[in-house]
Amino acid sequence: MQISNILKPEAVRVFGAASSKKRLFQEIADVAQLAYGLPAQPTVEALLDRESLGPTGVGHGVALPHARLDGLDKVVGVFLKLDTPLEFGAVDRQPIDVAFALFAPEDAGVEHLKALALVSRTLREQSFCTKLRANPDPATLYTILTEDQSVQAA
Template identity: 70%
Template structure:
């Protein structure tokens, strides 16, 4: 969670400690490792104005208490404003649907370049919207 918080902090100008605390608090409600090497940690954070995301491709898979007990190497964290209702749920559903695609996950795992990873993730949504 600390790596997620550090990345979110630098990418979105957030306090990393606040992000870690919110993610860990949410994780106590139930694990966000959804299976097949994917985790979708998410939390609501006071002061945010929009839903933000952070994607990590881990070099070495970690235990994330996933439902299938498999280690996780693809992590997409969502951070939402405290008052975000539907937007947070829509974003979480979109990311979940996207990362349920085995072919897309294979593409993500085969690439290490940040720009390529971004393109893979954003093109997946563009194709589904068309």
Template identity: 65%
Template structure:
């Protein structure tokens, strides 16, 4: 699995300010709705339900909110770079500025886990995240994300 199969170019955004975790979930849902045609209120509900099980702020300024949804046939993602880090109740209590939302079909067991592992492994690399943070342009971010595997493989 590769980022290019998870992300559409218009699903990569730079957000100037997000006031709360709930607002971030709504912003993610609106992007999912506009890019992938999935009903925003259902997305918000699924994200909040998943978040209630445990925070998806994984540390070092990274959050990986994710949800399973009916009505989609493959795992899809949204990447957000926040210009102003926000409190996300992360495991290390650090504010979040790198957000990768993953959305999978309800019945996608292994594919969802593979996508989550790929994103988690990639965004655990401090140098890679520093590169993302240094390029606040959606098209550059998309290129960095989708070319990441070929660079890591070299």
């Protein structure tokens, strides 16, 4: 699995600032609605429900919110880069400025976990995140995110 299998160019955005976690989730849901046709309100609710189980802020300025939704036939993603970091309740107590949300079908088993592991592994690389943070253009961000993983490792 590669990020290009779960992410469309129109699902990559740069967002100025979010006033709260809920506002960030609303923005993610709006992008998911435009890119994948997901209904915004149930998407926000699913993200909030998952977040209530424990924070999806994984540290180093990165959040990986995720949820299962009806009406999907495969795992899809939304990537947001925030111009202004947001207090998110991350495990390291640092604000986040990179969010990669994943949405999986209700009955997705291992595919959902594989996608989450792939995104987590990719965004754990500090040099990779530095490249993302240095680029304000969504098209460039999409290219960086979907580069062949073997090229990134070189």
